[in-house]
Amino acid sequence: MTRKTFITRRTLLSTGAAASAMTLAAPGILRAQSFPERNISVYIPTREGGGADRNFRAFTSVWKEKLGTDFEPGFYPGASGRVGYEIYMGKAEPDCYSLIFGNMGPEVLNWAMQEPTFDINDYFYFGRVDVDPSCLFVGAESPFQTMDAIIEEAQKRTMTVGTSRMAHPASIGLLALGEKTGASFNLIPLSGGKNTVAGAVTGEVDFSVLTSGSVVAAGDAVKTLLVFGENRVGERLDNAPGINEAFDMNLPEMLSARAFGIHRAAAEQYPDRYARLQETFAASFEDPALLEAYVATGGAPEYLSYGGVEECAQFMKDMLELGAKYKPLLTGA
Known part of the structure; x- marks a missing residue:
């Protein structure tokens, strides 16, 4: 925790020499008071207009008022986020x-599939905005309307399963389910949430797995049977149970969790600047305007969820470990 020094008017007026000595002894205090002096650049490793962009704009519309400056996004899509x-x-x-704003789940899984050119310990996430658990769902007209029906069928033959991309938390959830039950699944990457929903609805695949926000948006066209985490929205996901409850497992939540990250060197070299980013980020969650902005972009209010350094680090650790475990089955990533 950063200790703050408060300089009173009496202290400043006592002598010019004392004031000069204070300045030389604690330059970090002055840096913290003046930071930020310009806008914050944010690197977003997906396309403009996508879910991350909408989430970013909603959150920073409030954060900028707390921090006292604006945020300038730059979009760098490609290679499932690796390019950004x-x-x-x-x-x-x-x-x-300079910050990065990414989807921790699938983007961290990238590093388990193939190491980046940089040391992954040279950056870390310090501020999680939301949590969107993955889920398993079928088309409304599917012959498989229960998990029992799916498991029974998948123990007889290999079922085809749509996923937005191979290295995704939803894919991990499905593979863990197959390992637990002895069911056989063949993941089919359908390139994006819309196609993954359509694959289940049209019968192109037996069923699909995806983050639940997109499934909620699909409405009555689909039916959710299982959540790879906590079902925070109840009936909007057909009151589907969580995988740990339904199958006596201990799987970490398989989330789409968007978060702001920063260079480790920046936090270490400019601790007062970093502390101000942390403090104002957390303060944004106390402002009712944030929930309004988040819901206006289509986000479920139950998914808006503050997470700090520890929560983000634990999630990143879980993704790396599970990615390494299931890498042989995710070679199409």
């Missing part, structure tokens, strides 16, 4: 004026 991270780590200055 490579550019951020390779070109952005580690001075707390």
Whole structure:
């Protein structure tokens, strides 16, 4: 925790020499008071107009009022997010004026599939905005309307399963389910949430797995049978149970969890700047305007969820470990 020094009017007026000595002894105090002096650049490793962009704009519309400056996004889609991270780590200055805003689940799984050119310990996430658990769902007209029916069928033959991309938390959830039950599944990457929903609805695949926000948006066209985490929205996911409850497992939540990250060097070299980013980020969750902005972009209010360094680090650790475990089955990533 950063200790703050308060300089009173009496202290400042006592002598010019004392004031000068204070300035020389604690330059970090002055840096914290003046930071930020310009806008914050944010690297977003997906396309403009997508879910991350909408989430970013909703959150920063409130955060900028707390921090006292604006945020300038740059979009770097490609290679399932790898391009954006490579550019951020390779070109952005580690001075707390540059952040990355990513989807921790699938993007961290990238590093388990193939190591990046940078050391993954050279950046970390410090501020989680939301949590969107993955789920398993069928089309409304599917012959498989219960998990019992799916498990029974998948123990007889290999069922085809749509996923937005191979290296995804939803894919991990399905593979863990197959390992637990002896069911056989063949993941089919359908390139994006809309196609993954359509695959289940049209019968192109037997069923699909995806983050639940997109499934809620599909409405009555689909039916959710299982959540790879906590069902925070109840009936909007057909009151589907969580995998741990239904199958006596201990799987970490398989989430789409968007978060702000920063160079480790920036946090270490400019601790006062970093502390101000942390403090104002957390303060944004106390403002009712944040929930309004988040819901206005289509986010479920139950998914807006503050997470700090420890929560983000634990989730990143879980994704790396599970990614390594299931890497042989995710070689199409």
